[in-house]
Amino acid sequence: MAIKIRSRIFLRVFILFASLILIIMAFFAFMMIPMQKDALQQIMYTQGVTVSRSIVQATSDAVITNDFGFIVEHNVEVLKNNPSIHYIAVSPLRGQSIKVDQSGWRVLEKPDEHLTLMQTDKIEYNIEQSEWISDGYHFVYPIKFSGIKWGWLHVEFSTKKYNTYIKAMYLKLIYIFVSAMILIMFIGFFFARWVTRPVSIISNLATQVANGNLDVRSNIKRKDEIGVLSNSFNTMVESLYQSKNKLENYNQQLEQEVKKRTLDLDALNKNLDKKVKQAVMQRQEQEQLLIHQSRLAAMGEMIGAIAHQWRQPLNALSLVLQNQNINYQLGKLDEKNMQRSMEKSERLINKMSTTIDDFRNFFKPNKHAEQFNIKTLLISTIGLLDAQFKNHNIEIHINCEEDLNIKGFQGEFSQVIINLLNNAKDTLLERESKTPTVNISAHRIPNGINVTVQDNAGGISAEIINKIYDPYFTTKDEGKGTGIGLYMSKMIVENNMQGKLYAFNDNEGANFVIEIPA
Amino acid sequence: MNIRNFKFSLFLLLSTFNLAFAQQYNEVTLAYLENGLNELSNNKKHMALQFLSEELVKGSDIRISILPVSTFPEIQSLIIAGKIDFVIFNSFYYIRHHDFLAQFIKDPIWVVQRGDQDKENYILLTNKQYADQNIIRLQGQRISFYPHYLLMKLYLEHLTKQSNSQDVASFFKKIKHTKTASQAVLDVFFGISDVCIVPKHIFDLTADLNPAIKQKLSIFHQSGEKFLPVLIFDFNHTNPVHNHIHKNLSKIGDTVRGKQLLDMLNIEAIKVTNQEQLKPMQKLFQSHQVLLK
Numbered sequence: 091m092a093i094k095i096r097s098r099i100f101l102r103v104f105i106l107f108a109s110l111i112l113i114i115m116a117f118f119a120f121m122m123i124p125m126q127k128d129a130l131q132q133i134m135y136t137q138g139v140t141v142s143r144s145i146v147q148a149t150s151d152a153v154i155t156n157d158f159g160f161i162v163e164h165n166v167e168v169l170k171n172n173p174s175i176h177y178i179a180v181s182p183l184r185g186q187s188i189k190v191d192q193s194g195w196r197v198l199e200k201p202d203e204h205l206t207l208m209q210t211d212k213i214e215y216n217i218e219q220s221e222w223i224s225d226g227y228h229f230v231y232p233i234k235f236s237g238i239k240w241g242w243l244h245v246e247f248s249t250k251k252y253n254t255y256i257k258a259m260y261l262k263l264i265y266i267f268v269s270a271m272i273l274i275m276f277i278g279f280f281f282a283r284w285v286t287r288p289v290s291i292i293s294n295l296a297t298q299v300a301n302g303n304l305d306v307r308s309n310i311k312r313k314d315e316i317g318v319l320s321n322s323f324n325t326m327v328e329s330l331y332q333s334k335n336k337l338e339n340y341n342q343q344l345e346q347e348v349k350k351r352t353l354d355l356d357a358l359n360k361n362l363d364k365k366v367k368q369a370v371m372q373r374q375e376q377e378q379l380l381i382h383q384s385r386l387a388a389m390g391e392m393i394g395a396i397a398h399q400w401r402q403p404l405n406a407l408s409l410v411l412q413n414q415n416i417n418y419q420l421g422k423l424d425e426k427n428m429q430r431s432m433e434k435s436e437r438l439i440n441k442m443s444t445t446i447d448d449f450r451n452f453f454k455p456n457k458h459a460e461q462f463n464i465k466t467l468l469i470s471t472i473g474l475l476d477a478q479f480k481n482h483n484i485e486i487h488i489n490c491e492e493d494l495n496i497k498g499f500q501g502e503f504s505q506v507i508i509n510l511l512n513n514a515k516d517t518l519l520e521r522e523s524k525t526p527t528v529n530i531s532a533h534r535i536p537n538g539i540n541v542t543v544q545d546n547a548g549g550i551s552a553e554i555i556n557k558i559y560d561p562y563f564t565t566k567d568e569g570k571g572t573g574i575g576l577y578m579s580k581m582i583v584e585n586n587m588q589g590k591l592y593a594f595n596d597n598e599g600a601n602f603v604i605e606i607p608a
Numbered sequence: 609m610n611i612r613n614f615k616f617s618l619f620l621l622l623s624t625f626n627l628a629f630a631q632q633y634n635e636v637t638l639a640y641l642e643n644g645l646n647e648l649s650n651n652k653k654h655m656a657l658q659f660l661s662e663e664l665v666k667g668s669d670i671r672i673s674i675l676p677v678s679t680f681p682e683i684q685s686l687i688i689a690g691k692i693d694f695v696i697f698n699s700f701y702y703i704r705h706h707d708f709l710a711q712f713i714k715d716p717i718w719v720v721q722r723g724d725q726d727k728e729n730y731i732l733l734t735n736k737q738y739a740d741q742n743i744i745r746l747q748g749q750r751i752s753f754y755p756h757y758l759l760m761k762l763y764l765e766h767l768t769k770q771s772n773s774q775d776v777a778s779f780f781k782k783i784k785h786t787k788t789a790s791q792a793v794l795d796v797f798f799g800i801s802d803v804c805i806v807p808k809h810i811f812d813l814t815a816d817l818n819p820a821i822k823q824k825l826s827i828f829h830q831s832g833e834k835f836l837p838v839l840i841f842d843f844n845h846t847n848p849v850h851n852h853i854h855k856n857l858s859k860i861g862d863t864v865r866g867k868q869l870l871d872m873l874n875i876e877a878i879k880v881t882n883q884e885q886l887k888p889m890q891k892l893f894q895s896h897q898v899l900l901k
Contacts, residue, residue, distance in 0.1 A: 159752075159794030160787065166817065167788075194817035 138229035549595030644698025700758035723809025
C-alpha cells in the first residue's frame, strides 16, 4: 500500500525526525566551531612561539653584537621560506626598529604606538588591523638574554590559512549539513514510513470502512500497541459487519413493511375520496339527525307548552260540562244556560285552537331571512313559555330597546331564546332557587346587537363550561335532556346569523350572550 | 687514514663496482667540488642538485649519480682515473689549475649564471662619503665580504695588491666574513663595515628589498663584467649518451620543472660557453700571480 506523502502523520513524524537530527547537528556545529577556532588559534600561537624562538635563537649573536645585517638577512631568508609570514620586525629596547616583509625591509624610527602597547614582559598576540598590522595574526615575542630584556620580536602570520581552515570547516559543515539533509530525507522517509505505515494502513482501512466497505481487515501482526490496535480494528469491523447484516435484514423487513403500507396507503388514497364523501354524508346525516332530534325536542317542548296552555281552558271546559250535567240533572238546563255554556265552551276551544296556531306558526321553518323586531320576538317567545314559568313561579324580566331590528330567520332565533330559557328554567328548578328569576336584556353594541339571557341559578361549573356546546353533552337527568340544545343554538347563531354565542358567570348565575352583527 | 681519505677510497671502490654495471645501465657520474660551492653543502640544495641531475637524464636510460668532492686533488684523481663524467666547480679552480685541466677539457663548457648577466661584475660598495675617491682611501677601513666567492676574493686581493702591494688582511683594518653575500651590503648599510665587495647583482637584489640602500651606499669601484663564477665540464665527450645530457643541460631553464630547480639553487640559468670566454679571468689570475711575485 503506497504511503501518501502528504499524509499528515507521516509528515509530522518525518518533520519531527528531521528537525531532531538537524537540531542535534546544529548544536554540535554550534559547539564545534568555537572549539575549532580555539584549536586553530592555539596552533597559530604555537607556530608563533616556535618561529619567534627560532629567529631569536638564530640571531642571538647578531642581536647581542647589533649585527643588523645578519638579522635582516636571516629574517629575509625566513620570510622567503615561509610565505605565510607577512613580516618580521625587530624592535630593540632602544634604537631603531627593523621590519622585514615579503616585499623588502626598512628601518623604522619607532614602531606603531599600537604595537608598543603590546610590547610587554609576556607574549602578546592579536588578530586585527592597523598601520603596522595587516589582516593577520600578530605575535609579539619579548627578546631576553640571561634575563635581560633586549627588545621585542614582532611576527605577523597570514591568517589566510586560518581563514581557509575556517572557510573549509564552514564548507565541510555545509557539506555535512547538505549531506545530512539528503540522508535525513532518505532515512527520514523510510523511518517515517516505518513508523506511520501501520497507522496509515489502519487509517486507510478505517476510511474504507467509513465508506461502507466492511470486507476489509488489517493483516498487521505485531505484539505492540499497533498490533492491539489492528486486532481491535478487526474486531470492531467484524462487529460492524454483523450489525450491518442485522440492519440490512431489518431494513429489508422494513422495506417490505413500507411496501405493504404503501400499497395500503395507495388503496386508502383511492378510497379516500369515497370515504370523505361518506364521512361528509355521515356528518350531514348526523346533523340532520341532530336537527331532527332538535325538532323532536322542540316538539316535545311545544307539546309540553301546549299542555300547560291547554290545562286551564280544559279545566274550564270540564267545569262547563259538569255545570251543564248538573243543570240537566237539576232540570235547570234551559236555552239561555245552554247558550251561555256553548258560548263559553266555544270561547275556550277557540283559545286552545289559537294556542295551537301560535305554536305551529312559531315552529314553522322560515325559508327566507326577514327583518324582525327583537323585543316583539322576545315577548312572543316568552309568551309560549309563560305558562310553564308561571307554573314554577319563575319570573321573567325583559329589558329591551324598542327599535332593535335585525334581519334573519326569526324562527331559528326564537328557538335559540327558547333553548336558553328552558336551560335557565331547568337549572333554576334543579338548584331550587328561592327567587328564581330570568332577565333578558337586549341593546345595541358598536357593531351589532347584544342579547343576554341571565339567570340567578349560581352559574355554570368551571369543569364543564368548555364542554357545554358539545353535541349530546348534558347535565340533566336521563330522559330530561338531549344535549343538543346549546349545540344547535350555537350553530344557528354562528353559522346562520354570523354572530357569536358565549357564556360567562356573574355573581348571580349564568349569562348567555348572543351578539349579532347589525 | 683520515675520514676524508677513507670516504674517497670507499668511493673509488664503489665506483669500480659501478663501472662493471655502467655498460649495462649507461651510468654517468656528476661530481662537484664543495669548496667554492658551499651552497651545495646545504642538504636542501644537494637534493635540488640531485633532482636537477635526474632532469638532465630524463627521457633516457641513463643513470646519474652525484658525487660531492671536498678537494681539488680528489677531483684530479677522479679525472685521471676516468671515474667521473661531469664536474662542477668554482671557476677559481679552473684558472688556478688550468694547466692540468687544459688536457682534459673540451668545448662546450657550461657556465652557471647567478645574476642578470652572463658574466658577473664585482663591485666595492661604500657609504657615499667615499664616492669618487681612490681605492687607497679605503685602506685601514673595515670590510665585509662573503668568503666563498673565490673569484671575488681573488679580485679583492688583486685590487689591494695593485693599490699598494698589500694583501687584503693588511690593507683593511678589519675583515668580516659574512654568511651571505648580501649581508656584506647590509653591514655597510648599518655601519658595521665601511666597505664591502659583492657581485653587482647581489647589490641590486639587496637594494630591491630596501631602496634606502641605494640612497645611502654608492659603488666605489667595479670590475666590469668578466667573471663566470661556476663551470660545468664534461670529461668524457666521447660517450655518446652524453649528448642527451648536453641537450638537456642547455635547455634546462626552458621547462617549468627545470626553472624551479634552478630557483632552488639560486641560479638564473645554465648556459653554454667555451674556453675563449674564460680567458679574461685567466688573464686576471696570471696578472695577479705576477703581482704576487
